[in-house]
Amino acid sequence: MPQRDPCSWNTIIAAYSNANNLVDARRLFEDMPGKDHFSWSTMMSAYSRCGLPLEALKLYGKKQFLMSEGVFTCSDKFTASAALAACAAIPCSIRGKEIHAHILRVNLESDIVVLSALTDMYAKCGRMGNARCVFDATLEKDVVSWTGMIGRYFDCGRREEGFKLFSDMLINRVRPTEFTFAAVLDACSVSAAEELGKQVHGNMVRMGIESSSFAGSALVHMYSKCGSIEKASVVFQRMPRRDLVSWTTMISGYAQNGHPEEALRYYELLLRSGMKPDHVTFVGVLSACTHAGLVDKGLEVFHSIKDEFGIAYTGDHYACVVDLLSRAGRFQEVEEIISSMPTKPNKFLWASLLGGCRIYRNLKLAKMAAKALFEIEPENAATYVTLANVYASNNMWEEVERIRQRMQKKQIEKNPGSSWIEIKRQTHVFLVGDKSHPRTDEIYLLLKKLHRRMREEGYVPDINYVLHDVEDEQKEEDLVYHSEKLAVAFGIIAGPAGVPLKVFKNLRICGDCHTAIKFLSRIADRVIVVRDSSRFHHFKDGACSCRDYW
DNA sequence: AACTACACAA
Structure with missing residues (x-):
C-alpha cells in the first residue's frame, strides 16, 4: 500500500467501522500515526453501535488523557456526542454527568x-428531569431534539407528556420526520389508541x-x-417499498389477529x-403456527431456521416452539428440546410450558416449570395461580390451599384484571364488578338482559373459571360482571352502530367470558374484538377467530 | 464524521 495521509487512514477506518468490522478498524486505528478527532470519534461510535459502549468510553478516557498532555489543543463536539451516546447505552451511568461537566468547561453546550x-x-439513564432541563435550555430546537424528547417520554410510559410535546412541536412549526411519527405511532400501538393513530396517519398523508x-x-x-388488521393490510399493500421489517410486521399482525393462514401465506410471499x-x-x-394449531408445520419452520437459513436459535425461538408443542400436549418433544438446548431456558419458555400443563393437567412438568419460574421471577403471581390451577384440576385441594398460603405469606398480590374500550377518543376502564362508571345502571341492566337471552340460547356459565382465571376469587354470579363483559356491554350501549367493538384487557381473557362473548356477538349482532395480554380474539356470529384454540 | 430509529410470542 502507498504512503497514506491521515485522510485515507480515516477513510479506511470508517469503512471498516461501517461494516461493523471492529477488529480491523481497531488495528488500523492503533497503527495510525497522528490520529485526529475524526479517527477517535469514528472508532468510538463503532464500539457503541456494536454494543460495546464501555470500550467507547475507554477510548474517550484515553483521548482526555492525551488532551491533558497537550496533544489536542481543542475539544471536539463529535467525540463528545459519541461519548454521550455510549453513556446512554449504559443504564444509570454516572460517567454521563462527568462528560456533561466537561462539555460545559469546553463550551460545547x-x-x-x-x-x-x-x-x-x-x-436513558432514568433522569427525565435532567433531560427535560437540557431540552428546555436548547435554543433553536431542531426536529431531532423534539423527536428524541418525545420518544423518551413514551419509553418511560409518560404518554400524555409525550403527546403534549408532540403537539407543542407542531405548534412551533417544526416539521416531523418519519422518526417522529414512528415514535408517536408506537405510543398509539401500546395503548391501542386507534382514533389518535388514525389522526396521526392523516397528518402523515x-x-x-x-x-x-x-x-x-x-x-x-x-x-x-389496534385490531384493525384490514387497515394494516391496506397500508402494507400501498407501500411502494417494503423492507424486512414491513413484512415481519404484517406477518406478526396476521398471526396475532387470528389469521394464521394469511400469516403463513405472507411468509411464503416474503420468501418468494x-x-x-x-x-x-x-x-x-x-x-x-401456534395459534393455528399447525404443530408439524411449526416444527418444520423451527428446523428450517437453522438448517435452511443458517440463523442461530435465540431463546425466543425455543420459547416459541415449546409454546407450540405444549399447547398441543406434546410434552415428550418439549422435554427433548429443553434437554438439547445449549442455553438456559428463559422465563417465557417456562411460562408457555406451564400454560400448556394447565390445559393438559400435566402436574409433573408444571412443577418443574413453576420451580424454574419461582427462581427467575419470585414475585409473579401468575405462576402461583397457574400452578394452583393444575393442582385443582388434579383434585389436589390441599396443595391448592398451600399455594394460597404461600402467596399470602409472601404478600404476592395478583395483578387486578382491567378492560378498557375507546369510544370517541375517550378511554373507559372497567375492573371486575366495577360500579364507578357514570352509566353503570344501563350497563348492568343490559348485561342482565343479555345474560337471560344467552341462557335461553344454551349458554352455561363455566364456574371452573372462577378458579382458572387470574381474577379467580370471584363467586359465580360475579362472572357476569367480569371487566371484559362490562366493557363489551358499555360498547354496545355507547359505541357507534355497525362498527366493530374493540375491548382491551391487561390479562388473558377469562374462559367463561370467551364463551359468553361468542353468544353476545350473535345476540347483539356485533363484531367484537378483544385484545388480551397475549392475542386478539375476533368474535362474529357466535364464533371466535381463535377457534377456541388458545 | 456526532444526536432521535419501525417488527417478536408467552
Whole structure:
C-alpha cells in the first residue's frame, strides 16, 4: 500500500467501522500515526453501535488523557456526542454527568447535536428531569431534539407528556420526520389508541411521508395492535417499498389477529420476493403456527431456521416452539428440546410450558416449570395461580390451599384484571364488578338482559373459571360482571352502530367470558374484538377467530 | 464524521 495521509487512514477506518468490522478498524486505528478527532470519534461510535459502549468510553478516557498532555489543543463536539451516546447505552451511568461537566468547561453546550445527545443520555439513564432541563435550555430546537424528547417520554410510559410535546412541536412549526411519527405511532400501538393513530396517519398523508418503509411499518404495526388488521393490510399493500421489517410486521399482525393462514401465506410471499427472513420474522411465523394449531408445520419452520437459513436459535425461538408443542400436549418433544438446548431456558419458555400443563393437567412438568419460574421471577403471581390451577384440576385441594398460603405469606398480590374500550377518543376502564362508571345502571341492566337471552340460547356459565382465571376469587354470579363483559356491554350501549367493538384487557381473557362473548356477538349482532395480554380474539356470529384454540 | 430509529410470542 502507498504512503497514506491521515485522510485515507480515516477513510479506511470508517469503512471498516461501517461494516461493523471492529477488529480491523481497531488495528488500523492503533497503527495510525497522528490520529485526529475524526479517527477517535469514528472508532468510538463503532464500539457503541456494536454494543460495546464501555470500550467507547475507554477510548474517550484515553483521548482526555492525551488532551491533558497537550496533544489536542481543542475539544471536539463529535467525540463528545459519541461519548454521550455510549453513556446512554449504559443504564444509570454516572460517567454521563462527568462528560456533561466537561462539555460545559469546553463550551460545547451550544452545539445542537451535543445537546440532543445530552438529553438522550439523561433520559436513558432514568433522569427525565435532567433531560427535560437540557431540552428546555436548547435554543433553536431542531426536529431531532423534539423527536428524541418525545420518544423518551413514551419509553418511560409518560404518554400524555409525550403527546403534549408532540403537539407543542407542531405548534412551533417544526416539521416531523418519519422518526417522529414512528415514535408517536408506537405510543398509539401500546395503548391501542386507534382514533389518535388514525389522526396521526392523516397528518402523515398530508405531509407525504406515509409510504416510506420506515413510517409505513409503524402504521401497519399500529393498526395491527389496534385490531384493525384490514387497515394494516391496506397500508402494507400501498407501500411502494417494503423492507424486512414491513413484512415481519404484517406477518406478526396476521398471526396475532387470528389469521394464521394469511400469516403463513405472507411468509411464503416474503420468501418468494427473495428477501431473507431474520430471527424476528421467525417469531411471527412460529406464533402463527401456534395459534393455528399447525404443530408439524411449526416444527418444520423451527428446523428450517437453522438448517435452511443458517440463523442461530435465540431463546425466543425455543420459547416459541415449546409454546407450540405444549399447547398441543406434546410434552415428550418439549422435554427433548429443553434437554438439547445449549442455553438456559428463559422465563417465557417456562411460562408457555406451564400454560400448556394447565390445559393438559400435566402436574409433573408444571412443577418443574413453576420451580424454574419461582427462581427467575419470585414475585409473579401468575405462576402461583397457574400452578394452583393444575393442582385443582388434579383434585389436589390441599396443595391448592398451600399455594394460597404461600402467596399470602409472601404478600404476592395478583395483578387486578382491567378492560378498557375507546369510544370517541375517550378511554373507559372497567375492573371486575366495577360500579364507578357514570352509566353503570344501563350497563348492568343490559348485561342482565343479555345474560337471560344467552341462557335461553344454551349458554352455561363455566364456574371452573372462577378458579382458572387470574381474577379467580370471584363467586359465580360475579362472572357476569367480569371487566371484559362490562366493557363489551358499555360498547354496545355507547359505541357507534355497525362498527366493530374493540375491548382491551391487561390479562388473558377469562374462559367463561370467551364463551359468553361468542353468544353476545350473535345476540347483539356485533363484531367484537378483544385484545388480551397475549392475542386478539375476533368474535362474529357466535364464533371466535381463535377457534377456541388458545 | 456526532444526536432521535419501525417488527417478536408467552
